[in-house]
Amino acid sequence: YRGPPPLSWRLDSDESLSDWTLTVASTDSVSCSPRRRNGKANASAGCCDATIDADCQLDDLADSMSPPARKYHVHRAQLAVGPRRSDYFATLFKNRRRMTRDESDRKQDKGSDASTNGTYIELKASAAAAFPIMLDFMYSSIGTPVEATTESAVALRHLASCFGIREMFNSVTDFIKSDLRPETAPTYLLEGATYKHDKLIAASLKICAESLMEIKLSAIVLLPPDLFELVVRSPHLVCDSESLSVRVAAYCRCRPDSIDLDVIRSLTDAEIMPRIAPDEALFYIHLLSLFGVDLPDSSKGGAAPTLYDRCVVASPNVVRGALQVKHSPLCTHTSTFHDRHRQTMNKDYDELPSGVKVDLLESTIANTVHTDDNPISREEQSGYEESSIVQSPSSDELRDELSAAREAMMDLQGEIKRLRRKMDKTIEKYESKLNAREDEVQRCKEELSRFVRAPNEHNAPSTCTYQEDVEYDKYGEPVYGEIPPTAMPRWGHAERDGLIYREEVRFDARYWPMFYYKGDKR
Helix, strand or coil, X not given: CCCCXXXXXXXXXXXXXXXXXXXEEEHHHHCCCHHHHCCCCEECCCCCCEECCCCCCHHHHHHCCCCCCEEEEECHHHHHCCCCCCHHHHHHHHHHHHHHHHCCHHHCCCCCCCCCCEEEEEECHHHHHHHHHHHHHXXXXXXXXXXXXXXXXXXXXXXXHHHCCHHHHHHHHHHHHHHCCCCCHHHHHHHHHHCCCHHHHHHHXXXXXXXXXXXXXXXXXXXXXXXXXXXXXXXXXXXXXXXXXXHHHHHHXXXXXXXXXXXXXXXXXXXXXXXXXXXXXXHHHHHHHHCCCCCCCCCCCCCCCCHHHHHHHHXXXXXXXXXXXXXXXXXXXXXXXXXXXXHHHHHHHHCCCHHHHHHHHHHHHHHHHHHHHCCCCHHXXXXXXXXXXXXXXXHXXXXXXXXXXXXXXXXXXXXXHHHHHHHHHHHHHHHHHHHHHHHHHHHHHHHHCCEEECCCCCCCCHHHEECCCCCECCCCCECXXXXXXXXXXXXXXXXXXXEEEEEEEXXXXXXXXXXXXXXCCC
16 A cells, blocks of 8 residues: 555646646747737746736636646645745735735635636746746655756756745755756856856856867857857867867858858957868858858958958868869779868869969968978878878969969959940940930920910900909909819929810810910020
């Protein structure tokens, strides 16, 4: 015989005699809440959560959200009494009990109806997910530790702070201190930023910066660009420039939709990344082209070298590897990692603009000449030379490639000049037509200005005249007509007063203003 189960919020509400209902909604579903849309949410526990009046219809409110809010059938005594109590719920229930005593007799028999006695709470997604762990802790016996994990610890600490659960706050704080290490630091940095825990942000940021190359990429890419920038630009960063360029390039490949030109320039600033890893040189150049940077993009005067300049300096080995595939058919039939890597680099190299190729080849030739003048041991050669089954391109081959790139660039420049001349001729042609039309319009305006409104005459019948300011004869009859012209010229300021031509159109009459041609007004 096991005996009855211990009291728990996980039991059926009828079996556990639950007397309070907590409805917890994630902020992701709050926008669907009609009560939130109507602006009726009340302030809550002094933090970022929200509550609704205990007498509201929580069932309808929870079902109206997507995803629906989760309901917890709890017990007021368990939440508000004992060493693991919540200061917030203790205050809430005491105030409610005081208000209930002051109410009228019609509410004295209300009992403990969970459908009307409840609290509505809005939490961030991770806090809503950790809410059951908080309830388990409040229902557990003294000495039972909180079941915190790396993913839930910060949210639990936030809940403990919001609801005033001191023992859980201290327990989770101790867990975080023992669990914070390079493998977990990115998660704590992300969660700390979510809940604005400044001390946790500073501690996890320092660990991330000091152990950037030790942390798995899958953990680093969880950080949004703004937090990753803090890590890269941290004064605690322990990482050489080329290794940093590799890690930043990997981050950009994993989060292409979150990266823009400003982020790239911040992450690759010359102060923190003076040198680029050769393997990533072409990737960064393509990234600059993707974000609309005009290439070549070189620094001016004494300014710090641009990312493009640093990529060009780092490119000689990459260009040699790409040209090995181009000049040696053996590379296309091998399956080693380095040869496949060369084939990828060759494709990236071929897609570059001619002007960029010229810069890369000139840097490669200069590097080759310097290497010939200062020979080094084979152990100091790059990985491309160690794994290669063919010799690197000679200086003559590099010069031939440079000449070909320059010829391609000259052909492109010639084509641009040809198109520019063609465009200039087209523009000149249309400007000539436009000037001719403007002269014609001016002549028409001058000709129209010679037409003058025919003035009223006393001997003309009133049906053939119009005057806005009515004049009367000695018998009290209007001297001129009172029907205005049906239409007036759209150009100029022609007088409405003057002779009118009356035109009969079926059962209607139209009145046209009369003008006379005055010839040369001069």
